[in-house]
Amino acid sequence: MTDTSFILWLQQFSNGFLDLFFTYITKLGNPEYYMLAIPLFYWCINKKAAFRFTMYFLISIYVNSVVKATTAVPRPSGDEVRILYKESTLGTSSFPSGHTQGTASFWGYMAYYIKNKAFTALAVVIIILVGLSRMYLGLHFPIDILGGLSFALVILWLFNQFYDDLVKKMKTLSFQTGILLSIILPLFLLLPPSHDKGMLVGFVIGLLVGYQVEGTTLGFQSDATFGKQVVKFVIGVAGFFGLRFILKALFLQIGFSDTAPLAADVIRYSIIGLWASYIAPLVFVKFGLSTVGGGFPRTPAGKAVTR
Structure with a gap:
């Protein structure tokens, strides 16, 4: 899981331009990006579709966080690879890559529902570049990138299997019951x-x-x-x-x-x-x-x- 051979191969092409390029590319997976994109979608484009996406995205990020805390895989060592942008990794473990999973969740979901070839191509390029940036910067192993991609896709498939049925069941509940469940059930995710x-x-x-x-x-x-x-x-x-x-x-x-x-x-x-x-x-x-x-x-x- 912690093989650094691909990271070292990638970093052999290091130069000032690529350092700057991948430092900015990796920020596409930062939480601040989604904090702006999701409200824009919800308030200004399509409330219902945005709510559906936001629930999927939050579930994906939560699973990533739990797996990270459970596995506690150390990140690449500075003794083995060149590490840039260390401030983005403080206090977190390596597997799976949160930036990669978040990017794949966001752009993968959009491509899945928009179904436009040009947009899908753009989404794939962004996902690949963010994944490469995490390895180029020395912040993740290849298995972390593959893990983030896999979790994003599997959770999207599962989400689409159950979401519509859950919404239908929620609509059969009284308003008070729906509110109560919306407060109580998420609290179990704190465990x-x-x-x-x-x-x-x-x-x-x-x-x-x-x-x-x-x-x-x-x-x-x-x-x-x-x-x-x-x-x-x-x-x-x-x-x-x-x-x-x-x-x-x-x-x-x-x-x-x-x-x-x-x-x-x-x-x-x-x-x-x-x-x-x-x-x-x-x-x-x-x-x-x-x-x-x-x-x-x-x-x-x-x-x-x-x-």
Whole structure:
């Protein structure tokens, strides 16, 4: 698993241009990239499709985090290979590559549903380049890259097998039951060891709760004029990162992050997820940036408002 021969072969071509090129390419797998891309998709393009994708993406990243924490495979050693961009790997293990899995999950999902040859080719190139960047920079072994790709594809297949049936079952539940399950069930994901599990679980809770509340009481539409889309995105992202910063500072100030860091992360990111899925759309509607009409209908047994 920890053979460095391919890394050394790749690094024999090292030069200043490739160092800079792969350092920027690898950032396409950074969380900040998806923190901007996913809200843009949700608020401005297609709410339903974006929610589906976000759930798949969060599941994929969670599995990656659990496997990393469970296997605890060391990263390549600086004694064997040249390591660049060390700051991106602090406190994490090697298998599977999170950057590769995240990139494959994002671009692979988009290619799967868009079904355009040119877009698929672009997606494949980006996935390959990010995987190569992780090895060129000395941050991962080849098996880590293959593992990230494999997990992304297998989880996508499994997700597509079960997602529609789960949604149908959720729509048969009462509104109160759906909200309660959306809070309780994700908490069980805190049990396995994983990196950033509080952030992931909290965001899932906020997203699930907000999506149901928004769909039942509001039903905002993603489409709007270009000018309104720009304003929506600016307001939404400002609120997203503003809450992230303010809540972090607040929880540190009152000592919550020190005494109960996991609970602080869950609550903090639940609020952020709620902003993304409900509060921001509510603001858009109130300011005339979005129209309403695309709700979350349930079967009569669910007793929710049908739009």
